[in-house]
Amino acid sequence: HEKLPSVSGKHRASSYDISAMDPDDESVTDFTKNELLVFKTSFARQKYGNTYRMEPYRKCESHIVRKRAEDILKQKLQDFKYIGINGAPTCTAISEDILAGVKDLGFDRYKYIVQLFLVQKTGQSIHIASRWVWDVARDTWVQAQYETENYIMVALVVASYFE
16 A cells, blocks of 8 residues: 655645556457547537628618518418407417518528517507617617507517627
């Protein structure tokens, strides 16, 4: 047995006994290393180099996004009858459809936020306000709405440039 010197200073003094170590079995070690190498390379992530682009190839055009959102609202809500309980699932489904429709437009490097407001008309007024921190040159937002005699649905789509 070999005794290691004790550690002094801020740490407590301690000593460790080293017993005899088993010799390396080369056949097992080599097989394990090779197997591990194959395993690691099969799950390796592909790394991309920096593009150093500060502008998108295709900037988000608000009039195209508004038209797509209005078309989806009209298509999904033309036969919709509002009864309090069916509002939340309808809003969820329509917001997912609008998000998918806007992503299909192909504006690169944008992240989207879709908010829907469904309000039953009972003679009241409504004010919707949103605040965002963003880049005025690249980020944009649009509002689309669909209105019937019983309710109004307002969709707010925010497109934020993602570098």
